[in-house]
């Protein structure tokens with residue numbers, strides 16, 4: 127028998143992640159894992175049924191850009207884990223973010239965004255949105271009064287990442303949501319760095335959550351995907367317009383990989399966080415490191431906020447740190463590691479190391495990079511789930527060679 131919504135309500139996070147939402151009646155075959163409906167279109171019994179489905183008078187699948195049973199399992203399971211009314215899956219994190227912004231904003235609107243964002247989110251807001259008649263003001267989102275002062279009568283939405291990529295600055299989700307509510311504008315938060323296991327922005331009153339599911343949700347570095355979670359009304363409008371008409375949809379196999387990824391999310395996040403905490407503490411003591419940005423360190427300026435927003439006492443797998451010796455020291459460290467993988471992206475089982483200024487955040491000009499702490503010597507580490515001692519040994523050996 128399939129579990130119903132009220133059965134799920136009382137289950138813990140891990141149980142809900144391991145048992146995806148499955149609504150399809152079985153056809154006698156009953157596979158243990160959800161089938162991959164690798165089909166672009168669906169058959170109608172007759173012309174009248176096709177017309178009824180297009181008119182919305184009958185539920186049922188039509189065409190995979192409009193919906194697909196494998197993708198639907200992912201969307202409902204991910205939404206459930208974010209405590210959202212519904213979810214929508216996309217071909218990439220940027221596909222999800224751009225669809226949400228297209229859905230929410232119109233020409234003449236104004237957006238207030240954190241100035242510390244993933245490079246392509248920043249360049250979408252700095253380049254494409256203004257070309258479409260949307261004004262964007264970038265602010266220091268760690269300061270709620272700066273957000274408030276940027277509000278205008280035509281402000282339609284507030285946007286932030288927390289922790290932000292790569293500064294690891296936090297946004298006070300409760301205060302951010304309250305500001306949005308008072309001003310009557312939507313709040314959108316990118317929850318990629320934490321995943322719903324460690325942080326659920328909707329619980330703090332945020333309206334819309336976006337993810338690069340490429341990262342922790344997929345978890346194995348083998349899929350590029352995005353997710354949106356919000357109330358059912360917003361998701362219906364997103365699916366009916368920006369998803370349907372722009373079409374950055376996920377493929378059924380990629381959706382299946384994410385359904386599988388979710389099953390181990392809690393185990394991986396726990397280990398990512400424990401390893402990252404240990405490495406952050408080690409880096410902080412290292413004479414070749416000037417500064418470590420990790421919310422789990424008492425030296426992080428928003429450590430108390432981190433503890434409030436992450437009640438499990440786990441602060442995720444992302445660390446950024448600044449080397450003494452600037453660009454050359456950072457470059458030599460990245461070239462010197464053997465176990466850590468020199469690659470962008472994050473949230474994989476192996477540890478990834480990269481240089482934000484020349485890689486993930488190179489779309490931001492140098493002056494703006496410096497304003498948000500992306501110095502030439504800044505290194506970003508996505509700590510994996512390996513044995514922590516091996517990672518420290520690898521970093522130590524590379525540091526010794528500097």
Ligand SMILES: Cc1ncc(COP(=O)(O)O)c(C=O)c1O
Nearest residue numbers: 218219220244291318338340351
């Ligand atoms: C915080 C954050 N949001 C969004 C994205 C974009 O996601 P994707 O690469 O899946 O399009 C990234 C990519 O690195 C990211 O780090």
